[in-house]
Amino acid sequence: MKELIIEARRENFERVMEFLNEQLEKTGCPKAVQRKLDVAAEEIFVNITSYAYEPETGDAVIRFCHKTEPDRIELTFIDEGIPYDPLKKEDPDISMPVMQRKIGGLGIYMVKKTMDDVRYERTEGKNILTIMKRMEM
Numbered sequence: 001m002k003e004l005i006i007e008a009r010r011e012n013f014e015r016v017m018e019f020l021n022e023q024l025e026k027t028g029c030p031k032a033v034q035r036k037l038d039v040a041a042e043e044i045f046v047n048i049t050s051y052a053y054e055p056e057t058g059d060a061v062i063r064f065c066h067k068t069e070p071d072r073i074e075l076t077f078i079d080e081g082i083p084y085d086p087l088k089k090e091d092p093d094i095s096m097p098v099m100q101r102k103i104g105g106l107g108i109y110m111v112k113k114t115m116d117d118v119r120y121e122r123t124e125g126k127n128i129l130t131i132m133k134r135m136e137m
Contacts, residue, residue, distance in 0.1 A: 001065045006050045007080060008060040016045050016062060023064040029073065031050070033133055035133045036114045037073060040131055043107040044077045052081025052127065071135040072116070078129050086129065087112070 004019040020041050021041040022032045030036045041062075048060045062076040086108040112118050 004062045040111045052079040076130040
């Protein structure tokens with residue numbers, strides 16, 4: 001397991017992606033899987049920077065774990081911000097035209113649809129969101 005602890009600010013987004021992609025390259029992760037993990041990580045980190053500590057800021061922890069049985073990547077995002085379970089948010093109605101949809105919720109919906117597993121827990125004052133993606137397509 002590798003871990004990055006970084007201040008939850010949008011300007012740190014590039015460092016988060018560098019950390020993630022460096023780890024993914026070491027695993028030999030297929031590019032298609034890597035792109036899905038990149039999009040999911042971006043959505044989750046940006047949500048932490050935007051909402052977790054409003055109006056202040058705090059740290060975000062990103063844990064990277066490559067498990068081999070079955071071959072998968074697990075990313076865990078931890079913050080000590082406002083309690084929030086994004087999995088409880090109702091999925092957007094994507095059958096409606098874009099201009100008629102409510103704003104928000106599409107990003108976490110995409111995370112849920114592209115990952116093989118998404119879990120949330122609130123423990124010891126921390127939001128813990130874990131996403132998992134199998135390496136084989």
